[in-house]
Amino acid sequence: MSADIPGTGDPKTARSSSVLVAVWQRLRSWEGLLLALLIVIILINRSLAPGYLTIGNQVNLFILSIEKVIVALTMTFLIINGEIDLSAPSIMGLAACVTAYLFRAHVPFGAALLAAMLVGLACGLFNGFWIARVGLNSLVVTLAMQICYRGLARVLLEDKSIAQFPTWFNSLGQENLLGPVPLALLIFFVLFILALIILQYSGLGRQVYVIGNSKDVARYSGVRVPRVKFLLFVASGVISALAGLLLAARLGAVRGDIALGYELDIITMSLLGGVSIFGGSGTLYGVFLSILIILNVRNGMSLASFSGEVQTGVIGLLLILSVLGPNLVNQARTSLNRRRIAQASRS
């Protein structure tokens, strides 16, 4: 992916060789549009703050939203699969609250972390059972569970805030592990590469796409649809719990409303990346670009001193546009085709 970046904004270089022509062809896709958008945003941000475009700052951006970015990976799998998990942020919150609750009850901290991961697993199994086995609509089930898991998190901590976790836990979240890279970022890159291999280059990945395209076709081709869906929801639960723990480590404190409202950013990261909300299409490359866009938009707006709420509104707008844009293009294309066919039949 990173190989695509040089020479992108400039179409003139594309004429010089056939390789570049191929690259240019590729860039006319959704990913190319995202890349152009990203470059524009970065240029604007750079004019706002000199020294913006440093590796250090980009790493910093990632770190400030790393939990959402990690969950966006599993969300991408689910949306390509034609499902959605609205309960992911609540699972993040519940996992963090379980750890904090057990920590307050003087349970050994390692056991508290393990318990949180198990809770994430249980949430994923529970969602997966209702959606993949019973066959309920994932929107309604995960909406209900979003409310329920968040409620359980509030039950555990009520309105208190728990802090003063063991220092090693906080420093894992706040300090760098390798060079400028903290643990969370390392986990993200490992997960990203893993996700890339699974989704783009493995049999399971093909099954995810096939199911998203048509559940019936997948079933008649011998794909075990419930099993794949079940697996994805379990993965979503576990990864969300992990992200929740990383968030707790980074913030150093946990409250009942931790990770509240994250679904907006997470879903936007997937959909803006070109993942179709109707399932069956989208790539992780696009998602990676859209993650960069969203992080840079938020950061740029902070530089221009817009409040967090306005930023959230803009992300909401991006979410709608990321679905509306392709829809309008498709509609225009179909009506154009129809007209062409009509003309052809007339002549």
Place this chain on the structure above:
Amino acid sequence: MKTLLRNIIRRFRPEQIRLLFLVVLMALILVFFSIEIPGYFNARFVIRQSTSVVVVAVLAIGQTLVFLTRNFDLSVGSIAGFTAYFVGQQLWWHPGIPPVAAVLLAIGVGVVAGSINGVLIAYGRVPSIITTIGTLAIYRSILIEYSHAIPITTNNLPQWLVDISAANVFSIGSIEIRTLFAIMIVAVVIFQFVLSALPFGRRLYAIGSNPDAARVAGFPAQRIVFLAFVLSGGIAGLAGFLFLGRFGNITVLAATGFEFQSIAAVVVGGVSNMGGSGTVIGAFLGALLLDLLQNSLFRWAVISQFWLDAIRGILILLAVALDYVVFGRLTNLWARAGLQTGSKEPDEAAGMSPGAGPQEHAEVRTHVG
């Protein structure tokens, strides 16, 4: 036993049994808490209950219209919050605005917000869940920017609005019918009439139960979905006014999370998330049940009030699962009973293919174009 079952089947439709079940459940809750909490059930309780359900019940009406077309409206909380603030501010600046104009203003603001949703969903073909997650954030952030974090308090509002939360239309014995409650009842009756008697209402059901068939039959599907969202927005505007009337103090967080409460109400009230079935009365009963539970748990000292959201979530899931498994089977049983009146026993006929019910619902459509 068999004749009894047959008589039940002949006399009631599954939807009616569903509503009856809600009423029975509510009665059980009342009995349980009457035993648990001394002095629980009295006239004061009825009055308090009747005003506390108002906002969510009105939001649930709009949510029902949208649900019938197989869509969601997650933005109603933000619309209601914005309307409550906006109307409150206008009344603060121009205290001379007559009450009717204030209500119309609230509905108008909601209609504008609802039409934005409607255009995106019906004509832009953006799935409702995506659109309204987006506008949920957008409308709220507009409110936060617009208000400059200045709250509206009862001191700033004209006296009639401050008094409206305790004003009565009439009273039956010691039970007073509050104005806000009366407005809600009128809204419920109007929209129940729209759904069960007017062509527009029937078309909502047609589109929800089978969008393709409705389109083939020549229904203007896009326009109807658009109108459903416009109405949902307008009703959310009305709910915003009721919120303002009931609380008087409006911050930027007004009505946050009410979208979940309204969805919980309609789902528990038997409105199908797969479209095409459900009533406004059901949604109202759902809202009442959840609110009754909330108020009762609040007074019950045994478990903490923090359990409310967890219970609400589980209730939504249970309602959906029960409808899917049990209600699907029941409908199937009724359909077969209708086909084979006379020669065969209906329960026997249904027994021939167990599990056939839910299969009809197996094609879960997440999105509507």
